[in-house]
Amino acid sequence: xxxxxxxxxxxxxxxxxxxxxxxxxxxxxxxxxxxxxxxxxxxxxxxxxxxxxxxxxxxxxxxxxxxxxxxxxxxxxxxxxxxxxxxxxxxxxxxxxxxxxxxxxxxxxxxxxxxxxxxxxxxxxxxxxxxxxxxxxxxxxxxxxxxxxxxxxxxxxxxxxxxxxxxxxxxxxxxxxxxxxxxxxxxxxxxxxxxxxxxxxxxxxxxxxxxxxxxxxxxxxxxxxxxxxxxxxxxxxxxxxxxxxxxxxxxxxxxxxxxxxxxxxxxxxxxxxxxxxxxxxxxxxxxxxxxxxxxxxxxxxxxxxxxxxxxxxxxxxxxxxxxxxxxxxxxxxxxxxxxxxxxxxxxxxxxxxxxxxxxxxxxxxxxxxxxxxxxxxxxxxxxxxxxxxx
Amino acid sequence: xxxxxxxxxxxxxxxxxxxxxxxxxxxxxxxxxxxxxxxxxxxxxxxxxxxxxxxxxxxxxxxxxxxxxxxxxxxxxxxxxxxxxxxxxxxxxxxxxxxxxxxxxxxxxxxxxxxxxxxxxxxxxxxxxxxxxxxxxxxxxxxxxxxxxxxxxxxxxxx
Numbered sequence: 001x002x003x004x005x006x007x008x009x010x011x012x013x014x015x016x017x018x019x020x021x022x023x024x025x026x027x028x029x030x031x032x033x034x035x036x037x038x039x040x041x042x043x044x045x046x047x048x049x050x051x052x053x054x055x056x057x058x059x060x061x062x063x064x065x066x067x068x069x070x071x072x073x074x075x076x077x078x079x080x081x082x083x084x085x086x087x088x089x090x091x092x093x094x095x096x097x098x099x100x101x102x103x104x105x106x107x108x109x110x111x112x113x114x115x116x117x118x119x120x121x122x123x124x125x126x127x128x129x130x131x132x133x134x135x136x137x138x139x140x141x142x143x144x145x146x147x148x149x150x151x152x153x154x155x156x157x158x159x160x161x162x163x164x165x166x167x168x169x170x171x172x173x174x175x176x177x178x179x180x181x182x183x184x185x186x187x188x189x190x191x192x193x194x195x196x197x198x199x200x201x202x203x204x205x206x207x208x209x210x211x212x213x214x215x216x217x218x219x220x221x222x223x224x225x226x227x228x229x230x231x232x233x234x235x236x237x238x239x240x241x242x243x244x245x246x247x248x249x250x251x252x253x254x255x256x257x258x259x260x261x262x263x264x265x266x267x268x269x270x271x272x273x274x275x276x277x278x279x280x281x282x283x284x285x286x287x288x289x290x291x292x293x294x295x296x297x298x299x300x301x302x303x304x305x306x307x308x309x310x311x312x313x314x315x316x317x318x319x320x321x322x323x324x325x326x327x328x329x330x331x332x333x334x335x336x337x338x339x340x341x342x343x344x345x346x347x348x349x350x351x352x353x354x355x356x357x358x359x360x361x362x363x364x365x366x367x368x369x370x371x372x373x374x375x376x377x378x379x380x381x382x383x384x385x386x387x388x389x390x
Numbered sequence: 391x392x393x394x395x396x397x398x399x400x401x402x403x404x405x406x407x408x409x410x411x412x413x414x415x416x417x418x419x420x421x422x423x424x425x426x427x428x429x430x431x432x433x434x435x436x437x438x439x440x441x442x443x444x445x446x447x448x449x450x451x452x453x454x455x456x457x458x459x460x461x462x463x464x465x466x467x468x469x470x471x472x473x474x475x476x477x478x479x480x481x482x483x484x485x486x487x488x489x490x491x492x493x494x495x496x497x498x499x500x501x502x503x504x505x506x507x508x509x510x511x512x513x514x515x516x517x518x519x520x521x522x523x524x525x526x527x528x529x530x531x532x533x534x535x536x537x538x539x540x541x542x543x544x545x546x547x548x549x
Contacts, residue, residue, distance in 0.1 A: 044539075294396075298397060298412035298413070299412075301411050301412050301413075301414060302408065302411055302412050305411040371400075371401055371404065371408075371412075372401075375408065
């Protein structure tokens with residue numbers, strides 16, 4: 001007879017486990033810990049958005065929507081993208097509502113790659129890119145982004161990673177965990193390089209609204225890239241809606257149709273209540289987004305300032321809500337740094353290598369928390385680095 | 391400059407150094423700006439929002455609708471001043487609609503508030519009528535929700 005675990009596919013058994021699981025187990029047993037660990041807004045979903053969800057329940061709107069999502073929502077997303085980022089997508093054929101941005105990444109990869117294909121993934125990055133690629137049987141090819149380039153992707157780095165097997169490049173800017181952004185000018189050489197290549201870009205723009213310097217840019221802005229770019233986004237970060245599990249993906253109609261097939265068999269459709277709330281977010285959520293962004297920006301400056309005063313060098317993060325601090329100057333590995341910071345000073349940060357090999361020597365902190373927490377965390381981190389210098 | 395005010399309105403305990411970092415300004419500029427705001431009466435005070443119900447101090451709050459006769463030449467302002475000068479009056483607003491002034495009173499007991507209305511407010515010559523509403527429970531004050539949400543502990547999430 002087979003042992004239970006022998007039923008599980010090798011590819012699933014080999015998936016790397018969560019690198020930060022141990023910290024969450026630890027903080028559940030500790031008191032007075034300031035967690036800068038989980039990448040999610042500390043704001044509650046704006047009340048008008050919650051109200052729209054509640055009201056949909058009261059009206060008894062509890063059945064499935066169409067597979068692609070309510071057309072009213074897809075139209076609202078199309079309007080929003082046009083208004084905010086000058087992106088034009090046809091709500092009938094080019095937008096699919098998904099269960100969070102994560103599902104969009106999964107179905108885009110499942111549509112495009114399998115055994116023998118290569119997916120180029122600039123790291124450090126969101127952990128799901130690697131995991132979802134591995135589940136398709138394809139091979140992730142990491143590019144180690146560098147601090148001296150402010151963790152932006154350069155053409156030279158991209159060129160070095162491309163082979164005849166490369167089918168997809170995943171771009172995640174504004175970036176989790178580094179907070180790096182890429183401007184139109186910085187994306188241009190990448191777009192030009194890709195012009196005559198048979199490579200599809202999955203552009204994860206879930207943090208687009210959280211850009212603190214100028215406006216967000218998407219690689220799909222380049223005319224020749226639009227057809228071969230799949231734009232992934234969602235409501236979790238900008239509208240503080242992580243628990244609603246709702247996002248969307250935009251691409252040409254052929255890609256959208258193919259992704260819809262995977263979506264319909266795996267998930268049918270996104271939750272109806274979340275879709276109704278999302279319509280309100282698209283139509284009347286902008287003021288609240290702007291309020292939250294102003295607030296994040298203040299917290300961002302406060303945290304960066306505190307980290308620098310504690311002797312940690314960190315490059316200026318201009319997007320998302322993370323600070324990616326270089327802790328190598330402390331003489332500790334990032335894991336030792338995070339372990340001791342948590343156990344001795346009760347602040348949770350996540351070691352950089354959880355986000356890919358190039359994260360060694362770094363630690364991620366999120367500033368999606370109150371001023372008071374940031375001020376106290378800054379103080380404790382300074383006490384920690386001071387104690388190391390003695 | 392509004393940035394400084396927005397930051398301080400939320401938390402006036404922040405140091406000028408912290409405000410300067412958050413607003414991306416020099417500490418010197420923040421100091422000068424705050425001093426000017428205070429001198430010009432833009433910043434009127436630095437208060438603490440207290441939930442007295444959590445303490446043993448008894449506090450009763452009442453909202454009083456007041457109808458008055460405006461005075462020739464001075465309109466409502468002089469009448470309002472006769473009212474808001476009383477120590478017991480916490481807030482006083484001129485209103486549109488069915489009555490003229492909203493007066494918020496804080497006292498130790500309902501009796502104390504009633505006494506204020508009957509002995510000080512109503513006898514004023516310009517006051518035509520009053521309607522007193524006692525606050526039974528405060529849910530939110532100056533943007534702060536009184537009952538703290540409790541967060542359930544959650545198991546690990548990796549993102």
